Amino acid sequence: MARVISRLAQSPAVHVAVGFLAMGGWAFYANAAHPMPKPVLAGLIQGALSGAITYVLKRSLDRLRARMARGRGWWFPPVIALACSISLLLGAHWLARTPEILRTISVPFSVASLYAIIYNFLMWRSEAR
Secondary structure, rough: OOOHHHHHOOOOHHHHHHHHHHHHHHHHHHHOOOOOOOHHHHHHHHHHHHHHHHHHHHHHHHHHHHOOOOOOOOOHHHHHHHHHHHHHHHHHHHOOOOOOOOHHHHHHHHHHHHHHHHHHHHHHHHOOO
16 A cells, blocks of 8 residues: 555646646636636636646756756755746636635745755755765
């Protein structure tokens, strides 16, 4: 059983699915006061974006960090990745006319920001040794 859980935890597909369900569910909740199908559309859009961002974020941080000078490698990759992430989230929800854009993206962007900053710093520090 532990081996199965370990394999699932390492699977990119599981991470994408969890991102889709968790953040899509949040977006549905954040827009629930508006008439249907607005909450459903917001949930599907945010779920798809969160799944894609989850998949791409780690890879882009690793590639950017490898290309940076030692001093900038700990802070610049998350700034670039998160700037792209916020632009994508705002643009997609604006185009879809999501009623509660800021509320919809607040939790997903906060989680992605914490992950990007902590993960990148820990990897940068371990590579610097």
